[in-house]
Amino acid sequence: MSLSRRSFVKFLGVSPSLFPSLSFAEASPALVPFPAASVPEGSDRPLQLPFRHIHLDFHTSPAITGVGEDFSAGDFAQTLKDASINSITVFAKCHHGMSYYPTKVGTQHPHLKTDLLGGMIEGCHKAGILVVSYISTMYDQHMWRQHGDWRVLDENGGEVGLEQNTGPMKVELGRICLNSPMLDYLAAQAEEVVKNYDIDGMFYDNMDYPSSGCCCASCMLEREKLGLHSTKPQDRVKHAQMVLDRAMSRLAPIARNKKPNMRVFFNGPVGYDRVPFIRECLKHFTHIEIESLPGGGWGYGFYEMAARFERNLGLDTMGMTGSFHRSWGDFGSVRNQAALDYECFRMLAGGNQCCVGDHLHPRGKLNPAVYERIGRAYRSVVEKEPWCRNAKPVTEIGMLTNLIHGYHTGAYESDVGTTNMLEELHHQFDVLDRESPFSTYKLIILPDSHRLDAALLAKLRHYLAGGGALILSHESGLDEAGKEFALEEVGLRYEGPWPHEVQYLEVTDPALNQGLPHMVQILYEKGDAVRLEPGAQPLARVWKAYFDRSYLHFQVEQTPFSEPTDYVGVAQRGHVIYIAAPMFRMYADFAYQFYRLLIGNCIARFLPNPLIKSSAPSTARITVTEQPGRKIVHVLHYAPERRGRELDIVEDVIPLANLKLALRLEARPRQVYLAPQRQSLKADFREDYAHIIVPSVEGHQMIVFED
Numbered sequence: 160m161s162l163s164r165r166s167f168v169k170f171l172g173v174s175p176s177l178f179p180s181l182s183f184a185e186a187s188p189a190l191v192p193f194p195a196a197s198v199p200e201g202s203d204r205p206l207q208l209p210f211r212h213i214h215l216d217f218h219t220s221p222a223i224t225g226v227g228e229d230f231s232a233g234d235f236a237q238t239l240k241d242a243s244i245n246s247i248t249v250f251a252k253c254h255h256g257m258s259y260y261p262t263k264v265g266t267q268h269p270h271l272k273t274d275l276l277g278g279m280i281e282g283c284h285k286a287g288i289l290v291v292s293y294i295s296t297m298y299d300q301h302m303w304r305q306h307g308d309w310r311v312l313d314e315n316g317g318e319v320g321l322e323q324n325t326g327p328m329k330v331e332l333g334r335i336c337l338n339s340p341m342l343d344y345l346a347a348q349a350e351e352v353v354k355n356y357d358i359d360g361m362f363y364d365n366m367d368y369p370s371s372g373c374c375c376a377s378c379m380l381e382r383e384k385l386g387l388h389s390t391k392p393q394d395r396v397k398h399a400q401m402v403l404d405r406a407m408s409r410l411a412p413i414a415r416n417k418k419p420n421m422r423v424f425f426n427g428p429v430g431y432d433r434v435p436f437i438r439e440c441l442k443h444f445t446h447i448e449i450e451s452l453p454g455g456g457w458g459y460g461f462y463e464m465a466a467r468f469e470r471n472l473g474l475d476t477m478g479m480t481g482s483f484h485r486s487w488g489d490f491g492s493v494r495n496q497a498a499l500d501y502e503c504f505r506m507l508a509g510g511n512q513c514c515v516g517d518h519l520h521p522r523g524k525l526n527p528a529v530y531e532r533i534g535r536a537y538r539s540v541v542e543k544e545p546w547c548r549n550a551k552p553v554t555e556i557g558m559l560t561n562l563i564h565g566y567h568t569g570a571y572e573s574d575v576g577t578t579n580m581l582e583e584l585h586h587q588f589d590v591l592d593r594e595s596p597f598s599t600y601k602l603i604i605l606p607d608s609h610r611l612d613a614a615l616l617a618k619l620r621h622y623l624a625g626g627g628a629l630i631l632s633h634e635s636g637l638d639e640a641g642k643e644f645a646l647e648e649v650g651l652r653y654e655g656p657w658p659h660e661v662q663y664l665e666v667t668d669p670a671l672n673q674g675l676p677h678m679v680q681i682l683y684e685k686g687d688a689v690r691l692e693p694g695a696q697p698l699a700r701v702w703k704a705y706f707d708r709s710y711l712h713f714q715v716e717q718t719p720f721s722e723p724t725d726y727v728g729v730a731q732r733g734h735v736i737y738i739a740a741p742m743f744r745m746y747a748d749f750a751y752q753f754y755r756l757l758i759g760n761c762i763a764r765f766l767p768n769p770l771i772k773s774s775a776p777s778t779a780r781i782t783v784t785e786q787p788g789r790k791i792v793h794v795l796h797y798a799p800e801r802r803g804r805e806l807d808i809v810e811d812v813i814p815l816a817n818l819k820l821a822l823r824l825e826a827r828p829r830q831v832y833l834a835p836q837r838q839s840l841k842a843d844f845r846e847d848y849a850h851i852i853v854p855s856v857e858g859h860q861m862i863v864f865e866d
C-alpha cells in the first residue's frame with residue numbers, strides 16, 4: 160500500500176510528536192518527494208507475505224454454549240479492515256477437536272449453529288483480506304479422548320500433554336501421535352476444507368512430535384522394523400524426523416496444489432529450538448512464522464535470536480506476537496499500546512512482516528478495544544511498509560548458535576547473552592548454524608560451548624584462511640572430548656577447567672582496557688586454565704584468590720583476589736581472540752556491564768569501523784536494512800522493564816533527542832531523510848561515514864540513506 164498525500168497529512172495530524180521540530184538546526188524542513196526511490200515489488204522468495212496479519216485463535220470447549228451467536232461476517236471484516244489488517248488465520252478445527260464448519264469428516268462444535276469458517280472467509284474476501292485456515296494437528300482433545308492407543312507416550316509410558324504429563328482425569332490438553340491413524344484424519348479434514356472453501360493458505364498448528372521421540376506402540380514397533388533402537392536417544396531423534404517428514408509430505412500438498420500463492424506453514428518443526436533439523440523441513444514450507452509472545456514464556460529475547468537466524472533461510476518470515484498481556488487465551492486482557500508497537504516495529508526493523516495473535520470470544524465478536532490498539536500499530540506499519548518491503552538486513556557479525564549441537568543440548572543462555580550484548584552495543588549481526596555462509600561475515604563469535612567436530616573445525620579454518628576473524632570463549636575451540644584445543648590457531652594450551660573456587664580477571668592490554676574500570680574483575684562463573692603458547696599475545700590474565708574455602712579457611716561471601724597468575728584471561732593470535740571464561744552466559748545471567756564492554760573492545764580489534772556508530776544508550780536497538788538504491792537505519796527505543804515476577808513490561812515511550820548517528824557507506828549519500836515523515840536531514844560525509852543528528856526518536860524512527 161502506498162502512502163498518499165492525504166494519508167500523510169492525516170498521519171501528521173494524529174502524530175504531531177513524531178514530526179521533529181522544524182527549528183532544529185541540523186534538520187532541514189524540506190520534504191523529499193514520494194516515492195523517494197522506487198519501492199521494490201519483486202522478491203527472490205517463493206511467496207511474499209502481507210505485512211499486517213492476525214492469527215485468530217478460537218479454541219472453544221464443547222461445553223461452551225452460544226458459540227458464534229454474535230458473529231456477523233460484515234462486522235467481523237469491518238473491524239479487521241478498520242484496523243488495517245490485510246490477512247488473517249481463522250479456525251477450521253481447534254485444540255478441542257471441534258470444527259467450525261459443516262463437516263462430514265470431523266465433529267462440528269455442538270453449540271455452533273452456523274458455518275463460522277465460511278462466514279469469516281466470505282466476509283474477509285469481500286473486504287480484500289486474505290484468509291488462511293487453521294487446523295490443530297497433535298492437539299485434538301475430541302480424538303484423544305476416543306483413542307487411547309494414539310497418544311504420545313514418554314519413555315516411562317506417561318501420556319504427554321501440552322504443559323506436563325496428562326491422563327484420563329487430568330485438566331490438561333493431551334497430545335496425539337502423528338504416527339497413528341490421526342494423520343489420515345487430519346488429511347481428510349484438510350482436504351475437506353480446501354475443497355469446500357476458497358482459502359489462501361493452511362496453518363497446521365502444534366506439529367509438536369517430540370524431537371526426543373515418542374514411545375507409543377506404533378513408534379516403538381516402527382523403530383524396531385527400521386532397525387532403530389528405541390533405547391538410543393539419537394535413534395529416536397532420527398525417527399522423529401522421519402515421522403514429521405512423512406506427516407508434512409502428506410499434508411503440505413493438500414493446500415499447496417489448490418492454487419498459486421497458497422501459504423503452507425507447520426507450527427513446530429521450524430521452531431528455533433530445533434536448529435539442527437530446520438533446514439531439512441523447509442521444502443514443505445512457503446514461509447516462516449516465528450511464534451514469540453514476549454508476555455508468554457518467550458520473553459523479549461527469544462524473537463531476536465530466532466528472527467536473526469530464520470530470516471536468512473530463503474523464505475519470507477513473519478514475527479508473531481500477541482494482543483494479550485501475558486500469553487495465548489488470556490481473556491480479559493489487552494497488550495499495552497507501546498508494547499504492541501514495539502513488537503511490530505522490531506519485526507519491520509529485522510526485515511520481517513508482522514502478525515498479532517488474538518483469541519476470538521466464543522460468541523464470535525471481535526473485541527473493539529483490542530482492535531483499536533492493533534489498528535494503531537498497523538496503521539503505522541502501513542506508513543512504513545514502502546521502506547520495509549523486500550528489505551534485507553545488512554550485517555557484519557555472525558553468532559554461531561549453540562543449538563547446532565543437538566536438540567536442547569546447546570547452551571541456550573550463551574546465545575541469549577551474546578544477542579543481548581551485540582544489540583546493546585548496536586552491532587549488526589545474524590545468528591548462524593553450520594550451513595550458514597561464514598565468509599559473508601567479517602567476524603564470527605562462538606560463544607562458550609562450541610567444542611569442534613571435524614566438519615566444523617574444517618569450516619572455521621577455511622573461514623580464517625579467507626581473512627575472517629573469530630572470538631571464542633570458554634570451551635569453544637576445544638576438541639569434542641574437551642581435552643585440548645582443536646583449533647590450533649588460538650595459539651594456547653588447555654589444561655582443563657579452572658581448578659579453584661573463584662577466578663578473577665585483569666585486563667593488561669591498554670587498548671583492550673579502554674573505557675573499562677581498571678581493576679581486577681570477578682568472573683561470576685569460573686572458566687578455564689589456559690596457558691600461552693609462543694605467538695599468542697596476552698591481553699588479560701587470571702588472578703587467583705587467597706584460598707579455596709573450607710571450614711579451616713573460611714571467608715564469608717567470596718574469597719578476595721590475592722595475586723596474578725600466568726594463566727590466560729584473554730589472548731589474541733592473528734585473527735583469533737580467546738576468552739577463558741563463559742563470558743556470554745555470564746552476561747545472560749548477571750548483565751555485568753564490564754563483560755559487555757570487554758567483548759565490545761574485543762570486537763573493535765577486528766571491526767574498528769562498525770556499520771553503525773552512535774550516541775544512543777544501550778537501551779536503544781539499531782538495525783540496518785537495504786533495498787535497491789538505499790539503506791534504512793531503524794532506531795527503536797522501548798525499554799522493557801521487569802515489573803511482574805516473570806514479566807517484562809513495555810508501557811511508555813521514552814523519546815531520544817538529538818541522537819548522533821553515523822552509517823558507514825562507500826560514497827556520499829544522495830539524500831538522507833526521516834521515514835515515514837519524508838523530512839530531509841543534513842548529512843556530513845567524512846571518513847566513510849554519513850554523520851547525521853536525528854532530532855527525535857519517539858519509539859521507532861527510520862532514517863533512509865539513498866545512494
Ligand SMILES: [Zn+2]
Pocket residue numbers: 310311312336337338373374375376377378379
Ligand atoms: Zn508415537
